[in-house]
Amino acid sequence: MTVYQLPVGVSSFTGWLTELATRLRPGVGWYGVFADRDPEGMRACFDGTEILPRDVVESLLQDAGEAADGTFAARGRTLYATAAAAHDRRPGGAVALTERREVMERERRYAESRARELGGRLRAAPAPGPDETARLEHDLAWTRDDHARAAARVRELTVRLARLGEPRREPGREPGTRPDGGSAAPVSGAGPAPAPGPAPAPAPAPRGKRRPRGARYAWLEESTEGQEEQAAVVLPAGGAAPRGARFGGAGPAEGTGGAAPVIAADPPGAVRAAGNAVYALRRLRAQGRSGEAHALLCEALGGPPARLPALAAELHRAGLGADWSTLLWEAASLPPGRLAAVAGALADAGRAADCEELLRQGVARPVEELAGACAALRAEGHHREAHALLTAFVRVRSPEDAARLAGADPRGLVPQLLDAARAVSAARERDLLHALRVAGLAGV
Template sequence: MAVETSPARIREFTDYLHGLLARLDPSEGWCAVFRHRDPDGVRAWLDGREVPPRDVVEALLQDLRTARGPGVAASETPKARGLHAAALVAHDARPGAREDLADRLDVMLRERKYAAERYTRLSEALARATGRAEADALGVDLAWARDDHDRAAARCAELRDRAAALDRRARRTAPSAQVPVPDMAPVPDAVPGSGAAPGREAVRRDVPAPADRPAPAPERRTRRRRGSARFAGVTDEAAAPVVVPPAVTSPESSPSPGEGPASFPAAAPATRVPRGARFAGAVDGAEEERAGPGPGAPGEPWAAGESVGAAERREVARCVGALARLRRDGRSGEAHALLAEAASWPAARLPLLADAMRGAGLDADWTTLLWEAASLPADRLVAAADALTAAGRTGDAERLLRQGVVRPAEETGRAVLALAAEDRHREVRTLLDAHVRTRTPEEAARSAAPGPERLVPLLLAAARDVSQERYRDLLHALRVAGFTT
């Protein structure tokens, strides 16, 4: 009975998807975009070989709203979401699903990074554009890069949700009360307790291996690159259609930096706190009370009479050694989880990590770690950039800030207001300088929405410090957006 249930749920969703697409114009909206950008992916969804990501279902429902009206879309939405959720659970119940999710997350993180870098390049090119035709073409490319980034970020969050759900189900069905220690990375080496983010629970080192160890995981399959609409919605730049993405953002499609579901590493005790820069500040009060001591508290190595520098160098060396082993063994998903963890370490460790990772030939991973750190809350983002600048890594600091302000413009505005309320004026200037340099004038103007009276003068002051031309462009964009200057 259980064997038949999973395929039946997938078939039920596949049948529904066929019916939904039959009600849409294949040459319009997101339906046309998905068919154009990844026809193989669409066929895989319709054949039941894959289940589309959540944002695809939401986009198709938006197409239905446009084609058939709000009432029809509203009545279909609960059924579509319910069938899709059931199909995902059934798909993830298959053997090897956990490994498959780790592989997909690895791809998604890289796609998200690529989209953010492309967005930054295009923003800079648009700021230098001299003609209307060039600006229009870059504007189209910029819209696609923004959609690609938001879609990839949403899919990273969805994959972590699915992995966390798998872990919860595994704990509920475990034969004993003790959760087995998985055969994955050597956690004490990869994520040492003293290397955890401030206020996070340390991983125990003295947990004995259970006598009845779980069966070894299936042999790792040869990985094929997953991309395009099935997983990231990101293709090579030349493959993007020359149309502006339909204006749709589903409620679930664009999680803000600093927010997200449970973390992706292997199953852990139920009291484990989400880690990594993406989850900074996302711990509720009860979890914070259970979390371990912060830096300098009893139990931390540098509180036991050792110098902070020596303790930090040891933790950095352990982290980089574990990362090198994971890369050597091809365990990319775990490597990314470790990078996310390291990105939330104290800012002073970033220059040490840069030296150690580049010395170990992990330059690409250092780039990924910077991207993860770009999701830190604004105050910690500025602190990280300051630490890199103080260590002579100005280029890395500038890159970190550029990536950090790729977050939604309104979120940057709220972060600036919070810093200003605490009289942290230097951090405000640093963040806004990167913001007005990197974002288009129209995007920078949108960041004034959370508090125009306070933010408009700050934005204009930052733009004036960049150049008179940037000041005039932003002034015009603010007026067009309806803000009084």
């Protein structure tokens, strides 16, 4: 009889998840909703055979009353990233992710269509009666949540796939099934949805046409030619920070929003692009399109890193500090070179606290990727940030992991890791020295 043993990263996260469950009331809040909608999917996630969608983790933390920036939540996010990476690297993992993303994209489109239908019925003439209006508004609220969760999961799965490479589907496999025939989309945010046909591929842009402009494209690389033609958008005053599962229930980040560092220089179009994006974010949220707002926010990570400090300042100025925290969390999953570029841009702009927060969240990555991030930071002259990354690493990862990291570049990383361990504690330095000796790297 073959016994499947969970990867260490997955088992550590399921242990944390079980601890979180002890702080929840069964049948109450989001925990009750998800357990009622998909009990088998929840059970699979607690067993470690599937990975709980990240938006569900945030909802459960909200149920438990855990602070979004608290120690318990931060540990959970670190363990989640490690578990997801280990789970995705299993044989067939990339194919399963691809198929799950297709399922969630269909759910997103269905929820979007359903929301339009419900909105039209609410606006119909003659107006529905009070009871019918209340029912439609209730259904619309749930449909919007379904849409937002599906959109967030599409984004999450896309990031995870980017780290593995897009696979081809196995012949004969139906979308939405695992290689063992089970469901590939546990803990749905929506009920059974019709499966529309695949969306047509977007038509290529005609040659000779000007590049798209506006808030949706604010983060595309632009040539300096024609920049003056894009008018700045005036940001409306006031408005509350977003709340809910996708933002950990948090309001504006305290201690950072009121005193954002001043950007020393404005890279071409940075302030204008930030203003456009924040304006678009607030309009999307006002229309209940929070999933699209989240996707728009994350598009910033695909643009020039030098523009991110301006976006941070604009988000804090608009009272959207929670969005900036979300963006830093997403950035922690970027490829090593991109992660280093973002960290460097934040450091250069004087946002040291943001830079260190990003690096702390990034230490859950595989050691090979962290070695690449350290090398990229040092190549750009960001030695302080490389030290901060290694210090965070030796604080939360095992000495054996640190020895594996050192093996990627013994001459460069052994002394740097020892310096980082020394900054944590004398005991951590001794543990690391022992692990290095066992790995044959102590004399390097």
